[in-house]
Amino acid sequence: MLRQPASRIIASSHIFVQILAACGAGLLLGISTVILPQFFSLGILIVICSAYVVLKRPEVALLGILVTTSSIVFEDYLPVVSVGISLHIPDILLLGLLGLIAVRWMIESQFSLFVPRWMGGFLLFMG
Numbered sequence: 804m805l806r807q808p809a810s811r812i813i814a815s816s817h818i819f820v821q822i823l824a825a826c827g828a829g830l831l832l833g834i835s836t837v838i839l840p841q842f843f844s845l846g847i848l849i850v851i852c853s854a855y856v857v858l859k860r861p862e863v864a865l866l867g868i869l870v871t872t873s874s875i876v877f878e879d880y881l882p883v884v885s886v887g888i889s890l891h892i893p894d895i896l897l898l899g900l901l902g903l904i905a906v907r908w909m910i911e912s913q914f915s916l917f918v919p920r921w922m923g924g925f926l927l928f929m930g
Contacts, residue, residue: 868893
């Protein structure tokens with residue numbers, strides 16, 4: 804049982820392992836709300852969920868960054884990193900996500916991009 808990947812153990816019918824994982828996650832969340840302020844505990848939970856989504860489907864995070872930087876946040880408020888050239892933090896995140904997509908496309912044989920139906924119209928509008 805220990806030699807199987809974690810995804811196979813969780814996806815299988817081992818209900819005991821799933822209940823134990825849920826109890827452990829609930830216990831960690833409860834301890835973090837006692838030790839830290841609730842705002843930080845909520846932030847940690849959001850960061851963990853976001854990291855899972857980014858690693859599972861990086862194109863969703865890519866789309867989120869594009870929508871956020873093009874409509875909600877003004878360019879003047881974005882921090883700039885100067886290393887030979889000046890890049891905004893979202894630009895670095897976009898390059899990292901595109902690199903992650905490229906690496907996963909080359910390594911994983913079953914990797915496919917999630918492309919919603921409205922993406923074609925969105926790209927025509929943006930172009």
